[in-house]
Amino acid sequence: MSVTTRAGYQGVAVAVPITVPYVRYSTMSAHWWIARALAALLEAAGVEKAAVDGVCVSGFLLFPDTAVGLMQHLGLSPRWLDHIPMGGNSGVVALRRAARAVQAGDAEFVACLAGDTNHVDSFRHTVASFSQFARDAVYPYGSGGPNASFAFLTDYVMRTTGITREDYGKLCVAQRTNALAFPHALFKKPLSLAEYLAARPIAEPLHLFDCVMPCAGAEAFLVTTEDRARALGLPYARVLGTIERHNAYPEDPIQYRGGWAMDRDDLYAQAGVGPEAMDFVQVYDDYPVITAMQLEDLGFCPKGEVKAFIRSHSFTCDGTLPLNTSGGQLSVGQAGAAGGYLGLVEALRQLTGQTLGTPVPNAQFGLVSGFGMINYDRGLCSGAAVLARGHVQ
């Protein structure tokens, strides 16, 4: 990919990381969860609702509403509104959209909100009607949902690269270690590699602890100007670089690489720092195969060498290359579209000194990446952002 000279994100502040504590099942609606996230964001920012002049919303289960209906539901009158239906890529893309709106002056105080509920039977409905291609060409084949899609990919990658279950297990175990200190993680028990390996098969070669657990929850963050953040006394992070890509490499017979590989040079060129500068990484982690793919495609190691890379890092908050420092979705849970915000919100906590779990010592730079929407045979949306510690106090 050619390296463009894109405008930077000067003057933009990203602040107020919010997590509404997750639950496995909820009888409330997505609207309820997003409302809780907004309320928490306003309280933490110390402003009234009327201060919000821009909104970004993501939620699978808002249907039949979109962001539009939600504005009346929540009594908001923003002058700028975006609905981002990009699943696990929603957080990075919300950040990109909101940052540009703030820079252009179209909005000054953008609440980025993502949340979903999880009724006992709602995940099945989500999977069954996820997309036209999924309904026509995936769901009728065993109805395994994302487990089956990622099983295909995991099977392919394991066979062609020699990566083992033990390698994937190391990632899952490290994330669980990180999760044990994070109060909102739904998984609270330590996970050993032996337990990981002995788990029951779900969709071979995937076993129980490879699979993300659907739950209800919400996440939010604020995008505003640095001036406004300072005036409000809000610690914030700065945005150094971002990328997004959709339907990358459509001719690949199977998704052994994602859009990050196409755009990472652009990302690091814009950011002015490379992967070696990152104090932590928050990658989209519904299955460990995709975590490992992001490490490769974002340039932490050469393609095909993630096996050795995994074996040479600890990925814990106190170790080398802290990864998914709140535990990631695999240990916190996947609250629908909020899963696409989880890494970004945790990155903000790490960079603004507001961690709820284990802080990464002296974290200055962090990378967040997103991945979303298995439309047919692959995830279509990819994105990433490099964030830096901004004004903290």
Added chain:
Amino acid sequence: MTAPLQRPNKKNPVCKTRQPTLPPWTRSRVALGMTAAAAEGRFELQRCARCQAVQYPPREACHRCLCIDLPWVEIDGGGKLISQTRLLHSHDLYFRERVPWRLGMVQLDAGPTVVVHLHGDVAAPPARVRVACKLDKAGMAVLVGFPAEEVPNMADDRQLRELTCNPQFRRVFVTDGKTATGQAVVRALAAAGADLIWVGHAEPWKLVPGLAALQALEQVTLVPLDVTDQRSIKEVASQVGAKVDILINTAEYHRAFSISARQGTDIARMEMDVNYLGLLRLAQEFGPVMKARGADGQSSAVAWVNLLSIFALANFPSHGTYSASKAAALSLAQCLRAEMRVAGVRVINVFPGPIDDEWNQLLPPPKLAPTAVANAIIDALRDGIEDVYPGDVAQEWRMRLKDSAKAFERELSVGSGT
């Protein structure tokens, strides 16, 4: 390697009969193009008329050049298995009852990557496979990855059997054993390994050639049955209906005449009574009990076969009233198909060209041997096909109709003479 199918154990009467469930049946309209081809046993995908790119999943516009002219063309199913999984968990009730379930991702030689139900004898990836398109229990097209070469007992694969209606070890009811076609069907079923074959015969005091020979087959039981008599059907259905896995309606009344060649409506009434109302009566008496057995173990109720006629699709004037009765039967068969679909019982319509029997004596060849019709039915059951057009005449009619139904109507009216 697939184990050869074994005769199922007798059903334990204490156990509840499992109720039928269906795999997911929601499809976009454009995707139903695959189902239309699969109903006749073909694997078709859209291919762009302009740039020749093959599309999958089915689309509204070419993914390469955005052309919207995407005709369905037959696809060579050769491909490479690049990945596989075995599901042990499913979100859907139907599959939940059937896991483990093997799936594959196949890169077709034709281009796209497809997700398939994977036959148990396909080697681990990377492996050559042959992809075919079949109808599932919900009546919707699904892709299946087969071993590239024929292997022993290939048809007996557990997953594949969900898509087919092989008569082996099944119990079949043939409604009329007195016609040449009915008798050929019974013999073909016996040869195909059917366990029990009940053979209906109306007016049992009237003996016809061949019936005694049928009775000599060990699988065969003759049953007095008159499809024009609801009470007769009810009686038989109450005795054997709950055991019938496949029903094949061969009963028909056929006289060659146009409108003006006969006085009155007696013959036309008989044709309707047997060909149309006979099907209705059978469906009323046998349909509900077969629907209840749509998932009743290895030999569940699987198929209902209607012997229609290619004349059901367009009126053949010299057999005008017969054509009308078959058209009526076709319409009713569509209704029956909709009703049986909820139980996963396939309704197979057979549209033969003129059969070489006494009622088509004056028609010129080619005429279809009764054994050819019977074999076509067995093949359709084994392959899971739902619309069958056996013989050259049927194939030609089909093509002419597809090309222009109106032009064909005129051709038939001119060709019929007086």
